[in-house]
Amino acid sequence: VAEERSRAMEARIADLTEQLATSSLKASQKGVEMEDAKHLLVSEIELERRRAETADQRNAQTLVRMRILEKCLEDAEATNKKLTELHNEEIAKSKRELVELESKRRKDKESSDAARRTVEAAMKAYS
Numbered sequence: 001v002a003e004e005r006s007r008a009m010e011a012r013i014a015d016l017t018e019q020l021a022t023s024s025l026k027a028s029q030k031g032v033e034m035e036d037a038k039h040l041l042v043s044e045i046e047l048e049r050r051r052a053e054t055a056d057q058r059n060a061q062t063l064v065r066m067r068i069l070e071k072c073l074e075d076a077e078a079t080n081k082k083l084t085e086l087h088n089e090e091i092a093k094s095k096r097e098l099v100e101l102e103s104k105r106r107k108d109k110e111s112s113d114a115a116r117r118t119v120e121a122a123m124k125a126y127s
Contacts, residue, residue, distance in 0.1 A: 002059040009052035016045050 020041040 002056060005055050005059075006052060009048055009055075012048050013045055016041055016048065020045075 020038060023038075023041060
């Protein structure tokens with residue numbers, strides 16, 4: 001966009017320069033003061049240059065803002081990745097704990113069943 005504007009401004013400057021040459025020729029032919037025509041066209045050229053510089057400054061500011069936003073996006077993506085990793089670690093830890101608790105529950109049930117069978121066998125033996 002900046003290059004396109006720059007080219008457009010250069011074309012406008014070239015056009016104004018051509019107008020200056022044409023106006024100078026006409027001014028000398030008509031007896032008009034050449035300095036007045038030249039001053040007017042130089043002023044227009046300067047105005048166009050200032051407009052181009054202003055547009056370039058806006059483009060530079062936009063580019064800086066875009067880079068800042070890109071950095072923010074990169075930071076957000078990195079944070080999201082880290083949070084996802086932590087979440088996955090927590091899920092894995094919870095699954096391990098669940099497996100351990102399930103194993104402990106089975107062992108406790110087996111012990112309880114064995115104790116019940118022992119008590120039942122002892123009661124049968126005494127009766």
